[in-house]
Amino acid sequence: MIEIGEIYTHDFQFSQEEVNQFAQVTGDKNPVHTDPKYAATTMFKRPIMHGMLSASLFSKVFGTLFPGEGTIYLKQSLSFLRPMYVDTAYEAIFTVKEIVAERNRAVVETIIKDKSTGAICTSGEASVMNVDKIK
Numbered sequence: 001m002i003e004i005g006e007i008y009t010h011d012f013q014f015s016q017e018e019v020n021q022f023a024q025v026t027g028d029k030n031p032v033h034t035d036p037k038y039a040a041t042t043m044f045k046r047p048i049m050h051g052m053l054s055a056s057l058f059s060k061v062f063g064t065l066f067p068g069e070g071t072i073y074l075k076q077s078l079s080f081l082r083p084m085y086v087d088t089a090y091e092a093i094f095t096v097k098e099i100v101a102e103r104n105r106a107v108v109e110t111i112i113k114d115k116s117t118g119a120i121c122t123s124g125e126a127s128v129m130n131v132d133k134i135k
Contacts, residue, residue: 008066008094022053048083067133075127082121089115
């Protein structure tokens with residue numbers, strides 16, 4: 001069972017190939033994500049990852065790791081605070097803020113930090129349900 005105040009962390013990074021695959025799947029082929037020459041002319045100076053690609057990691061964690069199998073992802077708020085880059089180490093931090101036991105639901109703070117600088121890149125809050133792991 002998960003508990004209020006519980007924290008789960010997950011390290012990750014994405015490659016340029018994975019960013020390109022995400023662009024292909026979603027149709028978001030904005031060159032700021034996929035074209036180094038174009039991205040060099042922007043304020044980012046190099047390609048940035050899609051914000052939703054980084055946030056998709058939350059779905060992976062909720063459904064397979066924390067709380068894990070059987071979790072239904074109900075809602076997510078997101079703020080993209082800093083650009084994220086390929087081949088850079090990040091840490092996703094999940095903090096249980098609230099449990100609604102009678103509905104088998106939890107509210108979880110979701111944060112992504114750059115591992116080398118500690119800067120918060122993405123922040124938000126998720127609602128999840130799991131009849132076996134949230135009581």
